[in-house]
Amino acid sequence: MCQDGYAVVSSDGVGKFEVAFEALAGSAPGKLQPGTVAYIGTGGALPEGADAVVQIENTDTLPPGPDGKKRVRINKAARGPGDDVRAVGSDIRAGAVVLQAGGLVGAAEVGLLATVGATSVQVHQTPHMAVLSTGDEVVEPTTKTLGPGQIRDANRAMLLAAARGTGAQVTDLGIARDTVGQLEACLERAIQAKVDVLITTGGVSMGARDFVKLLLERHATVHFGKVKMKPGKPLTFAILDTPGSAGRPSRCMLVFGLPGNPVSSMVTFNLTVLPAIQRLAGWKEPGLRRVHARTSAAIRLDPERPEYHRVTLHWARPAGAPEGQVGGELVAVGTGGQISSRLLSMRSANALLELPAVEKTLPAGSVVSALLISDLSGMPVPETPASTISAS
Amino acid sequence: MCQDGYAVVSSDGVGKFEVAFEALAGSAPGKLQPGTVAYIGTGGALPEGADAVVQIENTDTLPPGPDGKKRVRINKAARGPGDDVRAVGSDIRAGAVVLQAGGLVGAAEVGLLATVGATSVQVHQTPHMAVLSTGDEVVEPTTKTLGPGQIRDANRAMLLAAARGTGAQVTDLGIARDTVGQLEACLERAIQAKVDVLITTGGVSMGARDFVKLLLERHATVHFGKVKMKPGKPLTFAILDTPGSAGRPSRCMLVFGLPGNPVSSMVTFNLTVLPAIQRLAGWKEPGLRRVHARTSAAIRLDPERPEYHRVTLHWARPAGAPEGQVGGELVAVGTGGQISSRLLSMRSANALLELPAVEKTLPAGSVVSALLISDLSGMPVPETPASTISAS
Numbered sequence: 029m030c031q032d033g034y035a036v037v038s039s040d041g042v043g044k045f046e047v048a049f050e051a052l053a054g055s056a057p058g059k060l061q062p063g064t065v066a067y068i069g070t071g072g073a074l075p076e077g078a079d080a081v082v083q084i085e086n087t088d089t090l091p092p093g094p095d096g097k098k099r100v101r102i103n104k105a106a107r108g109p110g111d112d113v114r115a116v117g118s119d120i121r122a123g124a125v126v127l128q129a130g131g132l133v134g135a136a137e138v139g140l141l142a143t144v145g146a147t148s149v150q151v152h153q154t155p156h157m158a159v160l161s162t163g164d165e166v167v168e169p170t171t172k173t174l175g176p177g178q179i180r181d182a183n184r185a186m187l188l189a190a191a192r193g194t195g196a197q198v199t200d201l202g203i204a205r206d207t208v209g210q211l212e213a214c215l216e217r218a219i220q221a222k223v224d225v226l227i228t229t230g231g232v233s234m235g236a237r238d239f240v241k242l243l244l245e246r247h248a249t250v251h252f253g254k255v256k257m258k259p260g261k262p263l264t265f266a267i268l269d270t271p272g273s274a275g276r277p278s279r280c281m282l283v284f285g286l287p288g289n290p291v292s293s294m295v296t297f298n299l300t301v302l303p304a305i306q307r308l309a310g311w312k313e314p315g316l317r318r319v320h321a322r323t324s325a326a327i328r329l330d331p332e333r334p335e336y337h338r339v340t341l342h343w344a345r346p347a348g349a350p351e352g353q354v355g356g357e358l359v360a361v362g363t364g365g366q367i368s369s370r371l372l373s374m375r376s377a378n379a380l381l382e383l384p385a386v387e388k389t390l391p392a393g394s395v396v397s398a399l400l401i402s403d404l405s406g407m408p409v410p411e412t413p414a415s416t417i418s419a420s
Numbered sequence: 421m422c423q424d425g426y427a428v429v430s431s432d433g434v435g436k437f438e439v440a441f442e443a444l445a446g447s448a449p450g451k452l453q454p455g456t457v458a459y460i461g462t463g464g465a466l467p468e469g470a471d472a473v474v475q476i477e478n479t480d481t482l483p484p485g486p487d488g489k490k491r492v493r494i495n496k497a498a499r500g501p502g503d504d505v506r507a508v509g510s511d512i513r514a515g516a517v518v519l520q521a522g523g524l525v526g527a528a529e530v531g532l533l534a535t536v537g538a539t540s541v542q543v544h545q546t547p548h549m550a551v552l553s554t555g556d557e558v559v560e561p562t563t564k565t566l567g568p569g570q571i572r573d574a575n576r577a578m579l580l581a582a583a584r585g586t587g588a589q590v591t592d593l594g595i596a597r598d599t600v601g602q603l604e605a606c607l608e609r610a611i612q613a614k615v616d617v618l619i620t621t622g623g624v625s626m627g628a629r630d631f632v633k634l635l636l637e638r639h640a641t642v643h644f645g646k647v648k649m650k651p652g653k654p655l656t657f658a659i660l661d662t663p664g665s666a667g668r669p670s671r672c673m674l675v676f677g678l679p680g681n682p683v684s685s686m687v688t689f690n691l692t693v694l695p696a697i698q699r700l701a702g703w704k705e706p707g708l709r710r711v712h713a714r715t716s717a718a719i720r721l722d723p724e725r726p727e728y729h730r731v732t733l734h735w736a737r738p739a740g741a742p743e744g745q746v747g748g749e750l751v752a753v754g755t756g757g758q759i760s761s762r763l764l765s766m767r768s769a770n771a772l773l774e775l776p777a778v779e780k781t782l783p784a785g786s787v788v789s790a791l792l793i794s795d796l797s798g799m800p801v802p803e804t805p806a807s808t809i810s811a812s
């Protein structure tokens with residue numbers, strides 16, 4: 029493998045040479061005699077007898093000789109044997125492991141697999157996720173005018189989009205009214221559809237009419253039904269085992285009963301559903317990535333519950349650093365009021381600050397941990413200069 | 421809107437109260453008399469007469485009174501009017517702008533749109549991208565045994581995956597042999613398919629048989645055909661205008677002639693094709709995000725061409741910082757040999773260091789700019805502690 033140019037005997041140096049033949053990519057190579065050169069295309073195999081390549085920029089084409097043969101002037105000699113030649117195996121050695129199990133197969137990995145001819149590889153099955161909204165007050169987003177106490181169903185479209193974003197197969201179970209009958213029918217549909225993860229929203233608070241909790245207590249094993257966190261206190265998790273029967277293997281469905289408040293449901297989705305999906309999809313290290321960020325404003329902490337505070341992270345020069353210095357410090361900017369129905373606080377949020385339950389106000393400039401909930405590679409970045417490294 | 425609990429007249433304080441009625445989510449509220457309370461579910465509307473809510477945790481259910489009416493003990497009084505009540509409009513004010521044009525519509529944004537009943541919004545059309553590999557030496561990845569000089573087509577599968585990752589509609593144009601006829605046929609297929617962006621690989625070096633360059637010079641306007649960068653020197657960009665005719669509007673197709681080396685094609689895809697796709701898809705700020713990172717090893721710079729050096733970024737505590745301090749400094753770890761055919765150097769790379777063309781070796785610990793080419797939220801993170809802010 030080599031660059032476009034002329035295959036040469038490196039000891040021949042500069043001068044005028046006859047172009048003996050063309051060594052083209054995909055064709056078998058010829059044999060080169062000293063004192064002559066061979067045209068060679070990118071990817072062409074080095075002809076026998078040649079030991080280096082001179083790039084085309086370092087040559088000039090000459091008029092053909094009296095015998096009609098092509099001729100070329102080499103202006104800059106090869107530095108020695110092997111110049112501009114890539115040895116077979118310099119990319120990937122025979123027998124080398126090109127990918128480890130448990131990694132994501134992205135574009136570069138697809139290319140690697142194609143290179144080594146691995147056109148069929150074992151991957152984890154795509155998890156199947158279903159989303160169900162519940163509540164008598166919840167109406168379709170298409171509803172023009174809301175009746176008293178009614179709210180449009182933000183959760184379902186949002187969680188369906190988030191679920192699709194994980195690569196999962198997704199089923200929309202609609203809105204169930206607050207009756208045990210409707211909920212049981214939806215649960216049965218999820219079982220029939222062989223759903224791996226069922227997400228419900230609403231119906232998990234402590235109220236007498238919180239039917240999702242009642243349903244799960246009746247049909248599944250509830251592992252927790254209340255979490256000391258803000259938002260997301262009513263978060264409920266259950267596992268429903270479907271016994272096998274003739275022709276139907278036993279299955280297990282994870283059920284996340286997310287709170288009805290849209291922000292609570294989105295935060296708890298990121299903190300609990302996403303890692304579960306990643307685990308089912310075979311990720312070696314599921315879960316949100318933790319970074320550290322400096323706060324840009326004072327934050328009053330909740331004395332009773334640890335809070336997941338929605339912020340937008342930006343890159344910034346560390347405070348006090350000299351003008352020319354650039355560094356990777358992250359600054360957390362709040363996304364507005366944090367009450368749990370305020371979906372505006374999720375807009376453009378790319379991280380959740382992990383704030384402890386302490387009776388105090390956290391001053392601006394504090395460094396706190398943050399969990400990434402969105403792709404930072406698309407986040408806003410203030411104009412920063414590219415590298416200008418002096419030749420000192 | 422309020423939490424599960426009892427709607428009260430806040431001045432009534434603690435004590436035993438009759439539960440006058442239930443104010444359920446989705447039903448019209450009743451009217452509350454002082455000295456009584458009303459059960460209220462999450463999302464229920466505050467009854468007339470009530471001015472606060474006491475959460476269910478701060479109450480005890482009592483045996484019914486002699487009249488058979490439900491009774492409850494309030495153990496912790498509301499702090500005053502408005503306690504645990506969310507005013508109408510506290511989430512989104514009437515007339516407020518919830519989203520600006522030019523942003524990505526992610527899950528949270530879908531939820532916001534559903535909340536305000538915006539079930540139909542204008543979005544940019546998905547760009548249509550086609551991928552074509554070229555070269556007599558290039559064979560399908562399914563080829564078991566390679567002939568002399570043959571290589572399996574890594575580029576096409578890789579670029580198709582990368583193109584799909586941008587959300588674009590994708591067409592696979594296969595492999596074209598090094599003949600003008602085959603290339604012209606493929607170009608015509610792309611025009612017929614109304615492709616917005618055509619990506620080719622190979623055939624753009626300086627060689628006499630670099631047919632893609634010849635093809636583009638004949639049929640399109642070549643804007644550049646060589647770039648001073650490493651890898652990616654042969655990168656070629658052209659625009660092909662298809663004149664309108666009866667029943668067919670004029671169209672414009674962007675053509676990126678990427679180099680045939682897999683790493684060169686992947687790097688130039690990220691640096692040039694991706695921002696073009698983002699622009700076509702309506703991104704307000706297309707392009708890779710620039711961060712700054714500290715190098716973990718010495719890097720020998722190329723004296724002639726600026727280099728895009730493939731690295732994996734990790735988070736690390738800044739060097740010299742005390743043990744307890746955590747910060748967002750990024751450390752760049754090389755992904756192995758950087759020669760342009762070595763696809764292993766792309767595996768797990770999430771950034772490209774921007775290295776200037778200078779005759780020097782960059783010492784380990786230098787801070788250089790880096791362009792993000794992958795989602796950092798999935799990148800490896802060393803175990804870092806969550807926030808533990810003392811109550812000082």
